[in-house]
Structures are given as C-alpha cells and as structure tokens.
Amino acid sequence: MPVLVHSHASSGRDIARADPVRAPIGLPSSNKRPEPALHRPPAPLDTIRSIGTPEGIELELRLAGPIARAFARGIDSLLQIAVFVGISVLFGSLGGFGTGVVLVMWFITLWLLPAWFEVHKNGATPGKRAIGLRVVRDDGRPVGWGPALTRNLLWVVDFLPAFFAAGLATMLLSRDFKRLGDLAAGTIVVYAESALVNRAIPEAEPQMPDRPLSLAEQRTILEFAERVRTFTQDRATELAELPTPILNGARGHFATQRLLHLANFLIGRSAGVR
Amino acid sequence: MKQALFEERFESRWLAFGKWLARHDAQLRQSIRKRSNESAGGAAAAESLHDEPESLRDALFPDAQFPERYRELCQHLALARDRQYSPELIDRLNQLALAGHHMLYGARSRFGAQIIEYIRSEFPRLVRREWRLLLFASLLLFGPLIVMSVLVPRTPQAAQFFMSPEQMAELRAMYADTAHIVHRQAESDVAAFGFYVWNNISIDFRTFASGLAFGIGTIVVLLFNGLYIGAVQGYLVSIGLGPNLWQFVAGHSALELIAAALSGVAGLRLGLAVIAPGARSRKQALVDAATRAIRILYGAAVMTLMAAFIEAFWSSHRYIPIPGKYAVGIALWIIVILYFALAGRRRSAASARKRVPRMRSAHAT
Numbered sequence: 001m002p003v004l005v006h007s008h009a010s011s012g013r014d015i016a017r018a019d020p021v022r023a024p025i026g027l028p029s030s031n032k033r034p035e036p037a038l039h040r041p042p043a044p045l046d047t048i049r050s051i052g053t054p055e056g057i058e059l060e061l062r063l064a065g066p067i068a069r070a071f072a073r074g075i076d077s078l079l080q081i082a083v084f085v086g087i088s089v090l091f092g093s094l095g096g097f098g099t100g101v102v103l104v105m106w107f108i109t110l111w112l113l114p115a116w117f118e119v120h121k122n123g124a125t126p127g128k129r130a131i132g133l134r135v136v137r138d139d140g141r142p143v144g145w146g147p148a149l150t151r152n153l154l155w156v157v158d159f160l161p162a163f164f165a166a167g168l169a170t171m172l173l174s175r176d177f178k179r180l181g182d183l184a185a186g187t188i189v190v191y192a193e194s195a196l197v198n199r200a201i202p203e204a205e206p207q208m209p210d211r212p213l214s215l216a217e218q219r220t221i222l223e224f225a226e227r228v229r230t231f232t233q234d235r236a237t238e239l240a241e242l243p244t245p246i247l248n249g250a251r252g253h254f255a256t257q258r259l260l261h262l263a264n265f266l267i268g269r270s271a272g273v274r
Numbered sequence: 275m276k277q278a279l280f281e282e283r284f285e286s287r288w289l290a291f292g293k294w295l296a297r298h299d300a301q302l303r304q305s306i307r308k309r310s311n312e313s314a315g316g317a318a319a320a321e322s323l324h325d326e327p328e329s330l331r332d333a334l335f336p337d338a339q340f341p342e343r344y345r346e347l348c349q350h351l352a353l354a355r356d357r358q359y360s361p362e363l364i365d366r367l368n369q370l371a372l373a374g375h376h377m378l379y380g381a382r383s384r385f386g387a388q389i390i391e392y393i394r395s396e397f398p399r400l401v402r403r404e405w406r407l408l409l410f411a412s413l414l415l416f417g418p419l420i421v422m423s424v425l426v427p428r429t430p431q432a433a434q435f436f437m438s439p440e441q442m443a444e445l446r447a448m449y450a451d452t453a454h455i456v457h458r459q460a461e462s463d464v465a466a467f468g469f470y471v472w473n474n475i476s477i478d479f480r481t482f483a484s485g486l487a488f489g490i491g492t493i494v495v496l497l498f499n500g501l502y503i504g505a506v507q508g509y510l511v512s513i514g515l516g517p518n519l520w521q522f523v524a525g526h527s528a529l530e531l532i533a534a535a536l537s538g539v540a541g542l543r544l545g546l547a548v549i550a551p552g553a554r555s556r557k558q559a560l561v562d563a564a565t566r567a568i569r570i571l572y573g574a575a576v577m578t579l580m581a582a583f584i585e586a587f588w589s590s591h592r593y594i595p596i597p598g599k600y601a602v603g604i605a606l607w608i609i610v611i612l613y614f615a616l617a618g619r620r621r622s623a624a625s626a627r628k629r630v631p632r633m634r635s636a637h638a639t
Contacts, residue, residue: 055348059372096462103468111479140372142380150568156483157491180486183557184544184564193369200362215358222360267360268276 049176049188051140059140061190064133066171069189073164075127076114083109115148124192134192138176143187151181201225206269207261209246217246218266225263228256277359284350288370290335291343295373344374395618397573400566402614404539407546411496411538415531418500419507426508433512436505449510449518463586470582474530475575478537482544482571489545496538521596524603525589526581528610533577540567540574577610 047065050058087105091098117125123134123142135143135151158167158179167179176188202225213221220243228236233253240255241247250258275283335343351367401408426433433442477495484491510519543563551559588594588602 053348053371053375055345057348057352057371059375060368061372096465098465100464100466100468103465103472107468107472107475111476136376140375140379142376146565146568149571150564153479153568153571154483154486156480157486160487184486184560186561186564201360219358226360226362266277268278270278 047177049190051138053140061136061140061188063177064131064189064191065177066168068131068133068191069171069177070164072125072127072131072133075130076125077127079126080109080113111153112149115145115152118143118148118152119145122192128189129192132192133189135187135189138186138188143185147185147187150185151179151187154181154184155179157181201263201267202228202260203269204257204260204264206265207258208265209262210248211246213246213262213266217243221259221263222266225260228260275357277357277363280354280357280359281363287343287346288350288367291347291370291374294335294340294343295370295377298377340374341378344371344378347371347374392569392572396569398614398617400570401536401539401573404543404570407539407542408535411492411535411542414493414496415500415535415538418497419504422501422504423507423511426505427512430509430512433505433509436502437509442509445506445510446513446515449515449522463590466590467582467586470585471579474582475578478533478571478574478578481534481537482540482567485538485541485544485567486548487545488549489542492538492541492545495541496534499534521599522589524599525606526584527603528607529577529584530581532610532614533574533581536570536574536577540571543567543570 047063049061049063051061052058084106087102087109091101091105094101114125118135119142121129123136128134135148137143137147155164155167158164158170158181160166164179167181170180170183171177174183176182178188182188201222224239231239236256237252240259241251243259246262247255247258347367348371351364351371354364354367422432437445477499481492481495484495507516507519510516544560544567547559547563548556554562589599
C-alpha cells in the first residue's frame with residue numbers, strides 16, 4: 001500500500017467494523033466543504049429493489065419492466081403455438097386416440113408447463129431465459145409450485161379485456177412492475193444477470209492526487225474508470241476534461257489517462273506490481 | 275483496507291464459493307463461464323489466472339461449510355458497500371450472494387409426503403374452513419340448476435334463452451339414441467377424455483382466475499353453468515329423455531359438480547380479499563388468500579380430472595348395467611361428501627402445529 005494514505009492504518013484487524021478508508025484522503029480537515037449526504041451511497045435507482053436477508057445485508061435485484069416482459073411473453077406464446085401445431089401434426093393423424101393425446105398435451109402446454117419451467121428451471125420460462133429474466137418471490141427466494149401456478153393461471157385476468165391490458169395497467173401502477181398474477185402470487189420478475197459486464201478498471205500507473213478528494217469525487221472517478229471501455233474515445237475525452245481542478249492541466253487523451261491513474265491509486269493498486 | 279488488497283486477500287474465497295455453486299447449479303455454471311470469457315481480455319483474467327492454483331485447492335469445501343461460507347460472503351459484501359469500493363466489485367459480490375441466498379433459502383420440499391398429507395387431511399380441512407364460501411358457491415351453481423330443471427319442463431320456452439334450436443336438436447339426437455353415444459370405439463374414449471380434460475379443467479382455472487375481478491367473474495361463471503346445465507336437464511326431461519341423461523351423468527356428476535363449486539370457492543376467496551382485505555393491506559390480503567385458494571384449486575383440478583376419466587371410460591359404456599351406473603353415482607356422492615365432512619378431523623400434534631393461521635378478518639358476511 002502506498003504511504004501517507006491515512007492515519008487510521010486499519011490493517012484489516014477488525015473487518016466487521018466500518019473502515020473509514022474512503023473518508024477523504026490526506027490531512028484531516030483540509031476538505032472545506034462538509035458533505036454529510038455523500039457519505040452514504042447514492043439512493044438506488046427506482047428499478048432496483050433491495051431485499052433484506054437474515055444475514056443482515058441487503059441484496060439488490062433489478063426489476064424487469066413491461067417491454068422486456070412483453071418480449072418474453074411473446075417468445076413464450078410463439079413457442080406455445082409452435083408446440084400446439086407440432087403436437088397436432090404429430091398425433092393428429094392417429095384418429096380418436098391421437099385427438100385425446102393432443103388435447104391433454106395442449107392442456108399441459110397452456111397451463112402447467114410455464115409453471116413447471118418457473119419451478120424447475122431457475123424461475124425462467126424459455127422466453128424469460130432468452131431475454132434474461134427470472135421470477136422470484138418478493139423476498140428473493142425461488143418460486144415453488146404455489147406461486148408459480150397462481151401467477152400462470154391468473155394470466156387469464158391479466159389478459160382482459162384484450163392483449164394483457166389489465167396486466168399492463170397494474171404493472172404501470174404498481175411499484176414493482178407487478179401484473180395481477182404477480183400481485184396475488186407475491187412474485188416479482190427480475191433480471192437474472194447483472195447489467196455490469198466487464199467493468200474492471202484498466203490498469204495504469206497509480207498517481208496520487210495533489211489535493212484531498214471528497215468522497216463524491218472519488219466515486220465519480222471510479223465510476224468513470226469502470227465505464228471508460230464502454231465509451232468512444234471522443235466521449236471519454238469529453239467527460240474526462242470536465243473535472244479541470246484535478247487534471248493538472250492535462251487535456252484530451254491525457255485527461256483520460258490522468259483519471260485512470262487516479263482511479264488506480266484510489267483502489268489501491270501499487271505501482272509496478274503487475 | 276484498500277480495495278486491491280481486499281480483492282487480493284479474498285479473491286480465492288469468492289472463486290471457491292462460485293465454484294461450489296456452479297457444481298450445484300447448471301444454470302449458474304453457464305453464466306459464470308460467460309462472465310469469465312467476457313472479462314478474459316481485461317485485468318480480471320490475469321487476476322483469476324494468478325489465483326487459479328490456490329482457488330482449486332480451495333474449491334472443494336464440503337457442503338456442510340456452505341452456510342458459513344455464505345455468511346462470510348455476506349460480510350464481505352457489507353464491507354465492500356460500507357467502504358464504497360468500486361461498483362463493479364460490489365455488483366460481483368451481490369450476484370454471488372444472491373445465488374448463495376437462492377441456494378440456501380430455496381430448499382426443495384418433500385413432494386411425495388406432501389401429497390399424501392394433502393389428500394389425507396389438508397384438502398378437506400381447507401374446504402371445511404371455507405364452508406361459508408362453499409355454501410354460497412353451491413347456491414350459485416345448484417340453485418339455478420334446480421330451478422331450471424323444474425321450470426323448463428313446465429315452460430319449455432325458458433330453455434330457448436340458453437340454447438339455439440340447433441343445439442336443442444343436437445341434444446335430442448344425442449340422447450334419443452343411446453346407442454349413438456354409447457357405442458364408441460375405445461380410441462374415441464381417449465379423444466373424449468382429452469376433450470374433458472382440456473375443456474373442464476380449463477373452466478375450473480378460469481372460474482378461479484376471474485374471481486380476482488371482485489369475485490364477479492366467478493359468480494357469473496357459476497350462475498351461468500348452473501342455468502345452462504339446468505336448462506339442458508329440463509329440456510331433456512320435458513321431451514322424455516331424462517333417464518338417458520341421468521344414467522350417463524350419474525357416475526361423474528359428484529366429482530365434477532363439487533369440483534366446479536370448489537373452484538368457485540377459490541375464486542371467491544380471491545375476490546373477497548380484494549373487496550374486504552380486513553386489517554392487512556389489500557396486497558398482503560390478496561397474497562394470503564391466493565396461497566390458500568390455489569391449494570383448494572389443486573384438489574378441484576384433480577377431482578375434475580377423475581371426473582373426466584369416469585366420464586370418458588365408464589359413463590358412456592353400454593355394457594355396464596344401468597342400475598350399476600346409478601349405484602356407483604350415488605356411492606360417489608356419498609363418498610365425496612363424507613370425505614369433505616370427515617377426513618382429517620383427527621389431528622395429530624404434528625399436523626396441528628402446521629395449521630395455517632385462520633384468516634378471520636376476510637369474511638365479509
């Protein structure tokens with residue numbers, strides 16, 4: 001670890017205690033603007049839902065909105081129709097016996113299969129899986145047969161008066177994008193994967209800032225560094241040139257580099273190790 | 275502790291945790307592979323390669339250690355948040371903890387034992403507890419059924435409200451010549467079975483679901499079914515074909531009609547929760563009601579399935595003597611009623627503990 005970081009020198013001894021590492025770096029009280037609100041993480045976006053666990057932590061789920069769910073529903077419906085047709089072609093020619101089999105399989109495909117997928121395939125029907133969604137209970141646990149069947153039988157009501165109008169209306173009115181089936185079953189539909197993909201901070205020589213950085217400034221720099229790979233070069237430059245006081249006059253590409261150097265310092269990468 | 279040191283120190287623990295989960299969850303295995311492929315170009319790859327031998331050594335922790343490892347991960351997540359480490363790290367730990375949470379708290383139930391318990395006591399108890407709603411649903415179904423059965427033979431025009439002349443002609447043809455309905459091939463029995471499953475259980479499900487609309491949907495479905503069945507019976511009686519109908523429906527009538535009333539109970543339960551949630555929030559009342567209602571619907575669906583089986587493979591067969599059909603029909607009525615009246619009354623201490631707390635406030639009578 002670089003020297004002169006902070007006076008607390010918490011060498012991980014009591015890691016359950018809050019560690020003030022991210023408090024303003026440098027000499028105490030040199031930061032003149034008190035920013036009490038910024039000592040907490042920013043309020044989560046309204047599509048992020050926190051669930052408390054018995055371990056006393058909060059896990060975050062990203063709720064899926066009507067559009068993503070409509071796509072998933074569309075894929076599922078197409079698949080169901082395909083199965084209907086497939087079964088009918090396969091068994092339809094077998095006379096009365098075939099008709100019986102076809103009807104029973106239709107019944108299963110329409111009512112039971114979606115629930116089966118949600119219970120046994122990680123809460124995802126094929127359509128949901130394709131879009132990257134899954135169904136969980138309100139408290140984040142996987143769904144069992146009760147909630148899964150409830151929500152899949154109640155699509156009849158959600159469909160009313162036509163094309164899921166009732167379902168859409170309740171989704172837009174409820175805080176958690178719940179359709180009527182979700183309300184009764186106590187379930188939510190969330191994204192299975194996190195939105196963040198490959199956001200490791202690029203390696204660069206760590207550089208110390210010339211003056212202490214506030215918590216908000218540190219976070220801003222870190223978030224810029226994490227997302228820099230997803231920007232075009234021009235956009236990265238444009239953003240990087242904004243915080244002029246900490247850039248030491250660096251412009252253009254050098255501004256981006258400067259911020260990456262600072263970010264590497266902030267997360268504590270030491271020079272020349274890797 | 276700086277983030278880099280934190281990562282360096284616990285990386286192998288997180289990898290081990292992820293690997294343990296992957297072994298237990300095929301889906302997760304896929305997503306982890308995807309993730310590590312995606313970050314292969316980045317710095318993470320160097321890190322994970324660096325830690326590989328250590329993590330392999332660590333990977334095979336025994337299953338009994340899982341809860342402990344999970345709690346450790348939760349602690350790391352809490353620390354990472356509190357110290358405001360980079361969102362990427364927090365997000366990664368959050369995903370791992372979520373998967374662990376799923377594994378730990380999503381325990382599978384013992385399905386077989388539950389089914390036996392359900393048939394032996396839970397189902398009849400659930401139904402008995404809803405006796406008011408059952409009474410109401412039965413009135414809605416059987417009331418119009420009886421009224422129409424009596425009314426139509428006296429005033430035959432009444433049937434025309436429910437059936438077109440073509441339908442009446444069809445009914446007459448169907449039941450006039452018993453040989454016609456009775457002389458089916460075995461394979462058309464299967465077709466009939468399929469149709470009864472598809473049609474009748476779907477009706478049960480719709481009866482239940484439409485209850486969410488303040489119970490109105492359920493009430494309409496029950497009333498209409500009662501009126502229609504009554505009209506058919508009244509019409510056939512008025513043209514002297516009553517016995518032909520009765521010997522056909524005797525066998526499956528008990529299971530099918532009572533199951534219809536029970537799906538009505540499930541639907542009404544939903545509607546009541548919306549109308550009169552009582553002391554809890556409407557949302558919570560609905561969730562509680564649905565949890566109970568769906569368990570009644572399971573039984574109703576299975577009863578309808580049994581009825582479909584009887585209707586397809588027993589009711590329509592000529593080689594069974596007619597008195598036999600009546601005897602079986604009456605016996606089934608008695609058995610079904612006795613089942614709901616008596617089964618599961620003797621409570622063992624174990625099952626008494628399992629009883630769901632009674633939902634007093636939701637009764638709006």
